[in-house]
Amino acid sequence: MKLIDILKGVNCEIKGDPNIDIGGVCYDSRKAKKKYLFIAIKGFKTDGILYVEEAIKNGAIAVVVDREIKEYPGITTVLVEDARAAMAKIASNFYNNPTTKLTLIGVTGTNGKTSVTYMLKAILERQNNKVGLVGTIQNMIGDEVIPSVHTTPESLDLQELFSIMVNKGVKYVVMEVSSHSLALKRVNECEFDIAVFTNLSQDHLDFHHDMEEYAKTKSKLFKMAKRASVINIDDKYSSMMIESSKAKVLTYGIEDFAYVMAKDIRNSLDGVKFKVQIEDKKEEISLKIPGLFSVYNALAAITVADFLGISLRSVREALSQVTVKGRFEPVETGKDFYVFIDYAHTPDGIQNMMEALKEYKAGRKILLFGAGGDRDRIKRPLMGEIAGKYADFCILTSDNPRSEEPREIISQIEEGIKKTDCPYVVIENRKEAIRYALLNAQKDDVIILAGKGHETYQIIGNKVIPFDEREIVKEILSEGGNK
Numbered sequence: 001m002k003l004i005d006i007l008k009g010v011n012c013e014i015k016g017d018p019n020i021d022i023g024g025v026c027y028d029s030r031k032a033k034k035k036y037l038f039i040a041i042k043g044f045k046t047d048g049i050l051y052v053e054e055a056i057k058n059g060a061i062a063v064v065v066d067r068e069i070k071e072y073p074g075i076t077t078v079l080v081e082d083a084r085a086a087m088a089k090i091a092s093n094f095y096n097n098p099t100t101k102l103t104l105i106g107v108t109g110t111n112g113k114t115s116v117t118y119m120l121k122a123i124l125e126r127q128n129n130k131v132g133l134v135g136t137i138q139n140m141i142g143d144e145v146i147p148s149v150h151t152t153p154e155s156l157d158l159q160e161l162f163s164i165m166v167n168k169g170v171k172y173v174v175m176e177v178s179s180h181s182l183a184l185k186r187v188n189e190c191e192f193d194i195a196v197f198t199n200l201s202q203d204h205l206d207f208h209h210d211m212e213e214y215a216k217t218k219s220k221l222f223k224m225a226k227r228a229s230v231i232n233i234d235d236k237y238s239s240m241m242i243e244s245s246k247a248k249v250l251t252y253g254i255e256d257f258a259y260v261m262a263k264d265i266r267n268s269l270d271g272v273k274f275k276v277q278i279e280d281k282k283e284e285i286s287l288k289i290p291g292l293f294s295v296y297n298a299l300a301a302i303t304v305a306d307f308l309g310i311s312l313r314s315v316r317e318a319l320s321q322v323t324v325k326g327r328f329e330p331v332e333t334g335k336d337f338y339v340f341i342d343y344a345h346t347p348d349g350i351q352n353m354m355e356a357l358k359e360y361k362a363g364r365k366i367l368l369f370g371a372g373g374d375r376d377r378i379k380r381p382l383m384g385e386i387a388g389k390y391a392d393f394c395i396l397t398s399d400n401p402r403s404e405e406p407r408e409i410i411s412q413i414e415e416g417i418k419k420t421d422c423p424y425v426v427i428e429n430r431k432e433a434i435r436y437a438l439l440n441a442q443k444d445d446v447i448i449l450a451g452k453g454h455e456t457y458q459i460i461g462n463k464v465i466p467f468d469e470r471e472i473v474k475e476i477l478s479e480g481g482n483k
């Protein structure tokens, strides 16, 4: 593709030949090849502009920069105002604007994005559609799995993924839209048909200044959606999302009056049942993932399906089968107690997950968790306090400590749990902590391993070590410990 065509719609100043043929585009100098266009992005750790020469050495023949650089003979320099915004436009051009050929559904919110996208995929597939999915656990094209690095990929990777989806006959794409992706312009140039808001609670305050800014960032998605905004009316930030919406607003909820409502909710350890009501239509829904939060996630998916004209009967059948790896996932133990793996990693996530167990009185609720290093610190004591309020016993341990000192993270969680009278132990090594939980479990206890969900690794320092909690539970129990 000619450089000039790739730059269509990009406000820029071109120095050098605009008619050269471009073989590929990259934003990492190490990935540059012959005839590539290199986009220099200012990052959080370093600055792409420092690697222009390396990109050229590796074969780049054109560079996009957002600050003046020296001229390189035979290299076309494209000066733009904002390299991230330019990258999104370039990516869309280079891959032939794939989102114009797809029905794109974006889901944003602090919790529930992955769960809602899985529910939507199941609903759309039941209608015999080929569905693409973009998110935290993995990306998918039908049953084909494409590993994911981010919840929402960089614009260049995202547009490439969309173009592959178009080529493989995908019609609908359900994707998680993280606040990082909205702030860092990864989803600029995506033509969203429908935007979904799950909820907003504290997380990522390492990245966003405060809740207001975090909410404002999320609200950008609703400015972008062309056909519908699907909003959880019970969330206190819903009005902000509604005000930002350009398209038709459809609400869902339980407490306040909404277009789509859940009634008669019956929760148990095996799942949750409820009646959904949309104007004069009613249907009984049964979910395999328990908790009120699952009802909210299902309502979000049901509202989208209703907008797309899918019958409630078909939705009911699809939803009755949905499970999501690491979201209230039961682990078979063969023992007289229960073990669940859950991805709750925010104060709200922990609260909702523990609320899901509220009616369970047969045994103790034992919660094992930590908090990720190099991420929001403010949430740690809040997680401790909420955990202490709901659990009968807590085991404080490591999540992904990354470059932080695990003990330090745990002591920040302890600040919160100490405000409650919940008994707890600290066992820094997560495998040993799981061992402790399993070996001390009593009949009917429910053990929740929280925070790592689908993850099959642990990040300690800059090492990524294999860590699959399903395997670890099996291994410990097979050693013949607990009874």
Ligand SMILES: CC(=O)N[C@H]1[C@@H](OP(=O)(O)OP(=O)(O)OC[C@H]2O[C@@H](n3ccc(=O)[nH]c3=O)[C@H](O)[C@@H]2O)O[C@H](CO)[C@@H](O)[C@@H]1O[C@H](C)C(=O)N[C@@H](C)C(=O)N[C@H](CCC(=O)O)C(=O)O
Binding pocket: 027, 028, 029, 030, 040, 041, 042, 043, 044, 045, 046, 047, 048, 049, 051, 136, 149, 150, 151, 152, 153, 154, 178, 179, 180, 181, 184
């Ligand atoms: C805060 C953040 O999002 N950072 C992302 C950002 O990294 P950065 O800004 O630090 O990049 P950098 O290392 O400074 O490098 C700047 C530029 O120089 C380039 N470079 C660098 C070295 C070199 O030799 N040559 C070269 O060209 C890099 O490719 C980059 O383009 O750009 C990188 C390249 O695209 C991303 O991998 C990186 O994500 C990091 C790993 C990350 O952890 N992101 C998380 C916080 C994130 O995005 N999370 C959200 C939400 C998660 C959720 O709650 O679900 C997500 O959507 O995943």
Ligand SMILES: Nc1ncnc2c1ncn2[C@@H]1O[C@H](COP(=O)(O)OP(=O)(O)OP(=O)(O)O)[C@@H](O)[C@H]1O
Binding pocket: 109, 110, 111, 112, 113, 114, 115, 116, 136, 151, 176, 198, 199, 293, 294, 296, 297, 326, 327, 328, 342, 343, 344, 345, 348, 349, 350, 352, 353, 453
């Ligand atoms: N609607 C919800 N409200 C509150 N908590 C929820 C909701 N849905 C799920 N959770 C809790 O949050 C955890 C993460 O859910 P999920 O993976 O669907 O969220 P997410 O928004 O994709 O998270 P991430 O931003 O990390 O990708 C679940 O394991 C559950 O404990």
Ligand SMILES: N[C@H](CCC[C@H](N)C(=O)O)C(=O)O
Binding pocket: 136, 151, 345, 371, 372, 373, 375, 399, 400, 451, 452, 455
């Ligand atoms: N995707 C989210 C959650 C990670 C959960 C937890 N396991 C951690 O590592 O902090 C994030 O990047 O903040």
Ligand SMILES: [Mg+2]
Binding pocket: 113, 114, 135, 136, 137, 151, 176
């Ligand atoms: Mg997710």
